[in-house]
Amino acid sequence: ACIGExxxxxxxxxxxxxxxxENQRNLVKELAKTGKPVILVLNEGRPRLIADIEPLAQGIIDILIPGNMGGDALANLVSGKSNFSGKMPYTYPKEINSLANYDFKKSEEVGTMEGAYDYNAKITQQWGFGHGLSYTSYQYSNLKVSQSDFRHGDIxxxxxDVKNTGKVAGKESVLLFSSDLIASMVPDGRRLxxxxxxxxxxxETKTVTFNLNADDLAFVGYDGKWVLEEGDFKLMIADQSADIHCEKTYQWQSANR
Structure with a gap:
């Protein structure tokens, strides 16, 4: 079912x-009543809400605005000649008021709220940033960091390790996130x-290596200057994580690092 704006x-x-x-969502609902499997193809320039029809689909393909060759690419993907490898470039909302950046702060969480300071709350979203499936599966393991303690200027x-555990070849985007666990300002939940x-x-298994500049873990403080604060951080790749610690606070004296 090809639907869109x-x-x-x-x-x-x-x-x-x-x-x-509504007319397009009703079309999907009627198609679902036939009992045939439904694959939704979304052709849209921005995320449009589909929460009432998403459960009716066995698969969803968001082609955004694919350009002149988009039809050929879609046919190759649906037929299995090509394998999906795209990842969601933004957080796809589930409700009207659930627009959120992927790096939202804890204080911005709005779902399942029980009180003003419910720190178990979650952002209501259809799909999160970085979400994406394919015809194969991947297993992550053996996350390593060169040093658990670091300072300003360190790399x-x-x-x-990433392993293709499925039966077909595929491409996988490996995403490294960081979280500042405690800071003088409310930190972002995570940053790519x-x-x-x-x-x-x-x-096949491949080892992916990143060089993370410790200074990239800094943020702009209350005084408008960049600061790398002493404290604990968490690094995350898929279901793997590692804890690291900044030994000493460093503040830049100019507005730009």
């Missing part, structure tokens, strides 16, 4: 409803620090 919008204010048009080497895309044959 009826008309395009260019500037803030000329789109007042994030829901995909931290981070490596992880590095990424790489690798191709793996069935059963």
């Amino acid at each position: 009826n008309s395009y919008t260019e500037t803030p204010g000329n789109l007042t409803d994030l829901w995909l048009s 931290i080497k981070v490596s992880v 620090r590095a990424f790489d895309k690798i191709e793996l044959q069935p059963g």
